[in-house]
Structure formats: structure tokens, C-alpha cells
Amino acid sequence: MTRSVTIKDIARLSGVSVATVSRVINGNGRYSKETEDRVMAVIKENNYTPNMLGKGLRTNKTQTIGIVVPDITNEFFATIVQEVERNLFKAGYSSLVCNTNENPEVEKRYISVLNVNRVSGLVYISGDTRVKHNAPENIPAVYIDRWPSTTRRDIVFIESDNFEGGRIATLEMLQKGCRRIVFLTDERRTSAQRSRQEGYFRAHSEYGIVPDESFIIALKEISYDSAFSAISDLCSRQVKFDGIFASTDWLALGALVALESRGIRVPEQVKIVGFDNISISKHCSTPISTINQDVRKMGEKAVEILLGLIEGKEIDKKYYVLPVELIRRKTT
Amino acid sequence: MTRSVTIKDIARLSGVSVATVSRVINGNGRYSKETEDRVMAVIKENNYTPNMLGKGLRTNKTQTIGIVVPDITNEFFATIVQEVERNLFKAGYSSLVCNTNENPEVEKRYISVLNVNRVSGLVYISGDTRVKHNAPENIPAVYIDRWPSTTRRDIVFIESDNFEGGRIATLEMLQKGCRRIVFLTDERRTSAQRSRQEGYFRAHSEYGIVPDESFIIALKEISYDSAFSAISDLCSRQVKFDGIFASTDWLALGALVALESRGIRVPEQVKIVGFDNISISKHCSTPISTINQDVRKMGEKAVEILLGLIEGKEIDKKYYVLPVELIRRKTT
DNA sequence: GTGAAAGCGCTAACAG
DNA sequence: CTGTTAGCGCTTTCAC
Numbered sequence: 001m002t003r004s005v006t007i008k009d010i011a012r013l014s015g016v017s018v019a020t021v022s023r024v025i026n027g028n029g030r031y032s033k034e035t036e037d038r039v040m041a042v043i044k045e046n047n048y049t050p051n052m053l054g055k056g057l058r059t060n061k062t063q064t065i066g067i068v069v070p071d072i073t074n075e076f077f078a079t080i081v082q083e084v085e086r087n088l089f090k091a092g093y094s095s096l097v098c099n100t101n102e103n104p105e106v107e108k109r110y111i112s113v114l115n116v117n118r119v120s121g122l123v124y125i126s127g128d129t130r131v132k133h134n135a136p137e138n139i140p141a142v143y144i145d146r147w148p149s150t151t152r153r154d155i156v157f158i159e160s161d162n163f164e165g166g167r168i169a170t171l172e173m174l175q176k177g178c179r180r181i182v183f184l185t186d187e188r189r190t191s192a193q194r195s196r197q198e199g200y201f202r203a204h205s206e207y208g209i210v211p212d213e214s215f216i217i218a219l220k221e222i223s224y225d226s227a228f229s230a231i232s233d234l235c236s237r238q239v240k241f242d243g244i245f246a247s248t249d250w251l252a253l254g255a256l257v258a259l260e261s262r263g264i265r266v267p268e269q270v271k272i273v274g275f276d277n278i279s280i281s282k283h284c285s286t287p288i289s290t291i292n293q294d295v296r297k298m299g300e301k302a303v304e305i306l307l308g309l310i311e312g313k314e315i316d317k318k319y320y321v322l323p324v325e326l327i328r329r330k331t332t
Numbered sequence: 333m334t335r336s337v338t339i340k341d342i343a344r345l346s347g348v349s350v351a352t353v354s355r356v357i358n359g360n361g362r363y364s365k366e367t368e369d370r371v372m373a374v375i376k377e378n379n380y381t382p383n384m385l386g387k388g389l390r391t392n393k394t395q396t397i398g399i400v401v402p403d404i405t406n407e408f409f410a411t412i413v414q415e416v417e418r419n420l421f422k423a424g425y426s427s428l429v430c431n432t433n434e435n436p437e438v439e440k441r442y443i444s445v446l447n448v449n450r451v452s453g454l455v456y457i458s459g460d461t462r463v464k465h466n467a468p469e470n471i472p473a474v475y476i477d478r479w480p481s482t483t484r485r486d487i488v489f490i491e492s493d494n495f496e497g498g499r500i501a502t503l504e505m506l507q508k509g510c511r512r513i514v515f516l517t518d519e520r521r522t523s524a525q526r527s528r529q530e531g532y533f534r535a536h537s538e539y540g541i542v543p544d545e546s547f548i549i550a551l552k553e554i555s556y557d558s559a560f561s562a563i564s565d566l567c568s569r570q571v572k573f574d575g576i577f578a579s580t581d582w583l584a585l586g587a588l589v590a591l592e593s594r595g596i597r598v599p600e601q602v603k604i605v606g607f608d609n610i611s612i613s614k615h616c617s618t619p620i621s622t623i624n625q626d627v628r629k630m631g632e633k634a635v636e637i638l639l640g641l642i643e644g645k646e647i648d649k650k651y652y653v654l655p656v657e658l659i660r661r662k663t664t
Numbered sequence: 665g666t667g668a669a670a671g672c673g674c675t676a677a678c679a680g
Numbered sequence: 681c682t683g684t685t686a687g688c689g690c691t692t693t694c695a696c
Contacts, residue, residue, distance in 0.1 A: 006673055017683045022675055030681060049448045053389040054673030057688050062385070064428075064449070072429075073414055078405045085404075085431050089438065094445045096396075097404075097429035099417050106421065113426045116381045117396070224611075253615060279556075283585060283616045338689055349667045354691055362665060386689030389672050 005048045014042040025050060056118060064094050065306065066114035068107065069125045072099040074250070075278040076295070080125050080144060083299025091307055093120070102221070104128045115139075121306045124148060126190070140309035142302050147191035156305050158298055158320045162192045165291040165324040166199020169245050169273040172289065172332050174207050178243030178271055181211065182234070184227055184251045187218035196247050196275065215241065219251070227254025235262055242270055249274040249281040252288045256331065260285065272331040287329035294322045337380045346374040357382060388450060396426050397638065398446035400439065401457045404431040406582070407610040408627070412457050412476060415631025423639055425452070434553070436460045447471075453638045456480060458522070472641035474634050479523035488637050490630055490652045494524045497623040497656040498531020501577050501605040504621065504664050506539050510575030510603055513543065514566070516559055516583045519550035528579050528607065547573065551583070559586025567594050574602055581606040581613040584620045588663065592617065604663040619661035626654045 007025075011018040016035060023031050024039045031039075042048075056062040065088055069077050085095045096119060098110040107128050114122065122141040127148050142156040173181055183200050185193045197216070204211050217234075219226040227246065231254070234241065246252035252274030259266055266272060266286050274281050274290035281288040301320055308315060339357075343350040348367060355363050356371040363371075374380075388394040397420055401409050417427045428451060430442040439460050446454065454473040459480050474488040505513055515532050517525045529548070536543050549566075551558040559578065563586070566573065578584035584606030591598055598604060598618050606613050606622035613620040633652055640647060 007675095008673080018674080019676085019684080020682060023682090026675080028676095032681060035681080049444060051389070051450065051673050052448045053385050053394070053450055054688090055675075057383070057385040057389055057672090057690090058674045058676085060688075072404060072417075073407060073410045075405060075407065078410055082405055082431055082433070086433070089441075094428070094430070094442070094449070096426070097431075098426070099414055099429075101414070101418070109421075110426070112381060116384050117426070118383065118385055257615070280612050280615060283589070283612060285615065285617050339691095340689080350690080351667060351669095351692080352665080355666090358691080360691095364665060367665075383689050386672090387691075389674090389688090390690045390692085392672075 004051070005046045007048075007050065009046065010039065010042050010048055013046070014039045060118065062118050062120055063092060064096050064117070064119050065121045065123060066096045066098060066110075066117075066119040067123045067125065068098045068100060068110060068114075068127055070100050070102045070128070072097070075280070076249075076276040076293070077125055079278075079295045080299055083296055084123055084125075084302055085299075087300055087303035091303065093307075100128070102128065121310050123302055123306060126192075128188075140306060142306045142309070144298055144302055145192055154318075156309070156315060156318050156320075158301055158305075158322070159192060159195075160293040160298075160322045160324050162195035162324075163199040163202070165275060165293075166196035166245070166247075167203045168199075168324075168326045169196075169275065169289075169291050170200045170203035171206070172273055172326055172328070173243040173245070173271045174203055174209075176267075176271060176332055179209065180215070180241040181243035181245055182215045182217060182231075182241045183211075184217050184219065184230065184244060184246040184248075184255060186222050186247070187220060189218075193247055196245075200245055214239075222248050222251060224250050224254040224257075227251040228258045231255045231258035232262070235259075235264070244270060244272045246272060246274045249276045249278045249288060249290055252290065252331075253280060253284055256284065256286060256288060267331050273326075274331075277327055282329070286331055289329045289332040290327050292325045292327050294324070297322050336383075337378045338383065339380075341378065342371065342374050342380055345378070346371045392450065394450050394452055395424060396428050396449070396451050397453045397455060398428045398430060398442075398449075398451040399455045399457065400430045400432060400442060400446075400459060402432050402434045402460070404429070407612070408581075408608040408625070409457055411610075411627045412631055415628055416455050416457075416634055417631075419632055419635035423635065425639075432460070434460065453642050455634055455638060458524075460520075472638060474638045474641070476630055476634055477524055486650075488641070488647060488650050488652075490633055490637075490654070491524060491527075492625040492630075492654045492656050494527035494656075495531040495534070497607060497625075498528035498577070498579075499535045500531075500656075500658050501528075501607065501621075501623050502532045502535035503538070504605055504658055504660070505575040505577065505603045506535055506541075508599075508603060508664055511541065512547065512573045513575035513577055514547045514549060514563075514573045515543075516549050516551065516562065516576060516578040516580075516587060518554050518579070519552060521550075525579055528577075532577055546571075554580050554583060556582050556586040556589075559583040560590045563587045563590035564594070567591075567596070576602060576604045578604060578606045581608045581610045581620060581622055584622065584663075585612060585616055588616065588618060588620060599663050605658075606663075609659055614661070618663055621661045621664040622659050624657045624659050626656070629654050 007018050007021050011021045024036050100107040124143045126146040144158050244255050274288045277290045277292035281290045339350050343353045356368050432439040456475045458478040476490050576587050606620045609622045609624035613622045
């Protein structure tokens with residue numbers, strides 16, 4: 001356990017004070033070229049790296065950003081994380097990724113962990129609406145995908161145009177003749193889910209249809225299995241439907257398999273549209289038509305705004321909506 | 333930007349010294365029950381959380397672990413991260429997940445970032461063999477999946493039984509009559525890939541066959557696309573083969589789609605076995621037979637060992653091999 | 665049982 | 681241009 005080399009060592013070795021070394025490191029000027037070269041040489045020679053704990057303690061700033069995400073295992077979220085992280089890295093920040101497994105308790109503890117580690121900023125991807133995010137009042141945060149339950153007024157929210165997504169997904173099926181379209185959502189009623197549902201209703205009203213209330217199926221959780229059983233159940237109960245708008249590709253897949261395993265033909269008898277455009281929707285038995293979200297743009301935008309916030313910039317816009325797109329495949 | 337409450341505030345508010353507060357927080361004894369209660373009450377009341385920077389600076393210990401992973405977007409790695417994180421969290425550690433995108437430059441910088449942040453331990457999942465991991469000599473590390481290129485003697489390595497996996501995957505096809513089996517691997521020749529290849533050879537030798545050298549196809553990168561083009565290319569060149577052992581499910585999928593898009597029937601004309609058992613292998617057009625890795629156990633084991641290492645325990649075993657299992661589906 | 669004081673590594677006045 | 685100094689929040693001797 002070798003004690004690591006500190007700024008003091010560098011100062012001693014290059015015959016200057018620690019203050020000067022600090023200046024050189026941070027490029028704060030006020031030192032001669034010769035000093036700079038000498039110090040730099042010593043630093044390189046001893047491959048010294050500043051201790052961020054000392055630095056952070058002093059400046060009350062760390063170069064880390066907390067990313068809170070509900071399920072790293074879901075490609076959709078993973079891709080957002082990847083994009084956020086990539087952009088952050090470019091800007092010299094590192095990321096503390098916290099995977100909450102959709103568990104509010106875990107999320108609460110992670111928020112405290114991040115707070116305690118004095119992260120410079122926060123990116124919440126689909127934070128749980130049951131978790132109050134009032135804790136780190138003073139640290140910049142941007143929310144992606146789900147509108148947070150917070151009383152803070154200074155937060156920024158980025159989402160896809162979920163309303164339009166729901167609308168064009170539903171329209172796609174309506175146009176192709178469906179008249180009894182089931183909507184698969186989850187019972188936590190996140191903002192994204194609600195908007196998609198509104199889009200679903202809007203599309204119907206454009207066709208002069210009022211969908212049966214029983215077609216709105218709120219699942220306990222967003223998963224392949226829950227969609228599978230919900231649709232299986234529908235079939236057993238002989239409910240008549242000719243379309244499924246699944247608010248997630250995983251739900252769409254569960255629905256698809258449930259249908260196919262009962263010999264119901266997709267898209268001939270029932271059409272399906274999903275949401276997210278994750279790769280499984282492209283490669284599954286019957287490739288699923290879905291709504292693409294611009295994940296790349298999401299990550300980019302989130303980082304751009306967050307860094308602005310950290311630098312104390314006043315943000316004029318607090319709400320960003322990214323366009324979505326229908327990807328037509330074999331289920332419609 | 334409200335200054336957060338510090339140990340000093342707590343001391344003042346509860347009428348004791350900071351030393352006593354510190355003792356109470358860390359349960360180091362030498363304080364009366366009354367003092368404890370009072371201090372605890374004040375802490376709760378002000379919902380004080382110790383500043384980990386100060387603590388870490390003083391103790392030279394942080395409660396964070398760095399997790400380095402090549403591609404968070406790949407469900408296989410994501411699941412390992414999830415398991416590692418879950419177990420770490422239970423033990424009171426938080427995780428700094430670093431996604432390198434298989435880019436050695438990024439990996440190098442992340443290693444330095446982790447070093448600089450004084451993480452208490454490191455979990456490398458499939459670290460790049462081109463990156464020398466000699467930097468943080470003094471910090472406990474466990475490696476998963478790929479044997480690292482390091483000169484350190486005190487590291488721990490956990491992997492699946494890749495040799496056996498390669499062997500039973502190949503055997504499955506041999507048993508079902510395949511005699512010309514292509515092996516899809518990547519050109520970086522990681523330890524895992526090499527072991528799988530050895531298994532492939534062993535299975536053949538059990539059948540008294542020496543596979544043609546041209547059947548070993550080393551891809552530039554592990555991806556759906558590269559497998560797709562490699563197999564398409566094989567078909568165009570009229571190469572005769574009746575089986576594909578893909579060292580990854582994503583490769584298996586790329587191969588499968590390449591075949592099916594040319595009207596080659598799987599498994600009738602060509603059989604395929606993949607590796608990892610990610611969900612897409614189960615749900616794709618023709619569900620892929622694959623080798624399951626016990627990801628749960630991997631994460632559990634890694635954390636158990638790492639925590640031991642951190643506590644200074646002497647580790648007797650430095651190498652762990654986890655059993656694998658063939659999952660039979662429609663491609664064989 | 666408790667407090668005073670030193671110091672972890674670093675930065676930012678301030679003085680020169 | 682450079683050095684001295686104080687102090688960020690915390691733990692840990694060492695006294696009492």
C-alpha cells in the first residue's frame with residue numbers, strides 16, 4: 001500500500017510551492033513558462049494525479065455526475081445512459097451510474113449516496129414518481145423521459161413527443177382497419193404513459209371512435225411476462241380485439257408471443273405497434289412496428305443543458321420535446 | 333446554493349465536540365448513551381449526511397467501487413453489472429460504472445478517473461487486453477470474463493467454463509450430424525474466445541475430426557452486422573458448411589438472419605449455437621440454442637471476493653470457474 | 665466519556 | 681510571477 005504522490009511532493013521535487021503547482025495544474029496563469037515546464041516534467045515523471053477528494057473538498061465541486069436509471073438491463077435505458085456518459089466523458093466528467101431496478105427504496109438510497117458524494121449534477125432517467133426528489137435542492141438536475149414528482153422549479157425535463165407517438169402508433173392501426181385496439185400501459189401512470197394514452201385517444205377521436213374503457217390495460221409492471229399473461233388472459237376471456245398498442249417494445253413482444261402461441265396470426269388477425277425501437281423489436285419472430293425515440297439526441301441535449309446549469313447559466317427553456325417516428329415492420 | 337450541514341453544526345447543536353459526534357456516527361464507543369441519543373436526534377432532525385469527501389480524504393477510503401464494462405448496451409454485460417451492483421449495494425457500497433465502448437483510450441482514461449477518485453475496489457468486466465492495468469497497484473481488483481493483461485500477481489479472475497461451453501456447443505451440432513462447423517470469433521483473441529475455440533477443437537477431436545482452418549472466422553468486432561456480413565460472404569463464396577458455433581448470441585443472430593435472408597433453412601440445412609443466453613436469443617425469429625452463463629453467480633462471487641480483499645483478507649483461490657449449460661432451442 | 669488539535673490534499677485569497 | 685496561509689469536513693491520537 002504505497003502512499004501516493006501528492007501535490008506537496010511535486011512542489012518539493014520541482015522546488016516551488018504547492019500554490020504554484022496548483023496553478024500550473026489548473027492553468028490559472030501567473031507562472032513563468034520555465035516553472036510550468038519544470039512542474040509538468042516532475043508531474044509526468046512521477047505520474048502524479050491530483051486527489052479529487054482533496055480538490056472536491058476544497059472547491060465543493062466534483063467532476064462526477066450521477067445518472068439514475070431504473071433498469072440498466074433494458075436496452076432503451078442502457079442506450080440513453082451510454083449516450084449521456086459518452087457526452088459527459090467528452091466534457092471531462094465521469095459518471096456515477098445508479099441502477100435502481102425500479103425500486104423506490106433503492107432509488108432513495110442512491111439519491112442520498114449521490115448527495116453524499118457531492119456530485120456536480122444529476123441526470124434522472126425515468127425516475128420513480130413515488131420518490132420525492134427534493135433532497136439535493138442545490139444541485140443541477142435534468143430529467144429524462146418521466147416527469148418527476150418534485151416541488152423544485154428549476155429543473156429541466158426532456159422527453160420524446162409521447163403524445164404524437166401514441167397518436168401515430170394508433171393511427172397506423174386505425175388506417176389499416178383496426179377498430180378494437182387494446183392499449184397496454186402500466187399502473188404507475190407515468191407522464192410518458194399518460195401522454196401516449198392521450199395520443200391513443202386522440203387518434204381514435206380523429207376517426208370518430210370512442211375506445212372501450214376495458215381496452216386500457218394497466219399492468220403491474222412493464223415486462224415481457226406481464227404483457228404475455230395479460231394478452232393470454234384476454235384471449236381466454238374471448239375478448240374481441242384487432243389491434244394492440246403496447247407502450248413499450250417489451251410489452252409488444254410479450255403480447256406478440258402470447259398471440260402467436262395461441263395460433264392467432266399477426267398482423268392478419270391482430271396488429272401490434274410497440275414503443276422505443278429496441279433491437280429485439282427488429283429481430284423477433286415477427287418484427288414489430290414501433291415508435292422510434294431519438295435516444296442520441298436525448299443524451300446530447302441532456303448533457304448540454306446540464307453542463308450549462310453547472311456553469312451557472314440561466315436556462316431559458318425548461319422543457320424539451322424530441323420528435324418521434326413510426327418504424328413500419330411486420331406487425332402492421 | 334445553501335451550504336449543507338456539517339459535523340460542526342451537529343456538534344454545536346448537540347452541545348458536544350466534533351470528535352464525539354464522529355465517534356457516535358462511526359460507533360467507535362467511548363460515549364454515553366445520553367450523548368449518543370442526543371447526537372442522533374440532532375442528526376436526524378437536520379437530516380445530516382457525512383460528507384464523503386472529507387471522510388475519504390481523512391481515511392483514504394471511499395465506499396465506492398469502480399465497475400469497468402465494455403458495452404452497457406449488451407444485455408449480457410448489463411446483467412453482470414446489475415448483479416455486481418445489487419450485491420455491492422447490499423453491502424453499503426455504491427458503484428461507479430464506467431462504460432468503455434470497447435475503446436482502449438476511453439478505458440485508460442476511466443482507469444485514471446477511478447484511481448483519482450480513490451475507489452475502494454475495482455471490478456473489470458471484460459477489460460480490454462490491450463490496456464495495461466498496472467496503474468492502481470494498491471487497490472483490490474477482481475476481473476470477470478476476460479483474463480487481463482497485467483503483471484499484478486494479486487488479482488482474482490472469475491469466468492465461466494468457456495472451454496466446456498465451446499465443447500458442448502460444438503458437440504450438440506456434431507451429434508446432430510454436422511461435419512463442417514464454422515466458428516465465429518473475434519480477432520482480439522480474448523481468453524474467453526480462445527477457450528471456447530479450444531472447446532470447439534476438443535469436441536471435434538472426440539469425433540476424430542480435424543476442422544478446416546478456414547472455418548475459424550475472426551471478426552473485426554463482435555456485432556450483429558459483422559456476423560451478418562461474414563456469413564453472407566461465406567454463402568456468396570459458395571463455401572459449404574452445415575453448422576455455426578457463434579461465440580456470442582449477437583453473432584449467432586447476425587448469422588441466423590444472413591442465412592434466413594438467403595433462404596437457407598435453419599436448422600435443417602445449417603445449425604447454429606450461440607453463447608450467453610441473452611433474451612434476444614430466445615425471442616428471435618428462430619430461437620437460438622445457446623450456452624448459458626451463470627451471471628447471477630458471477631456477480632455474487634465477484635462482490636464476495638472483492639469485499640474480502642478490501643478488508644485485507646488473504647484470498648486462497650485466485651481463479652474461479654463457473655459451470656455453463658446448453659440451452660436447446662430451434663436452431664439445432 | 666469527552667475535547668483540543670493536527671492533518672488528509674487541495675485551492676484561493678493575500679501579500680509581496 | 682511566487683510563497684504563505686487558512687480552511688474545506690472529517691477522523692484520530694493524546695490529554696484530561
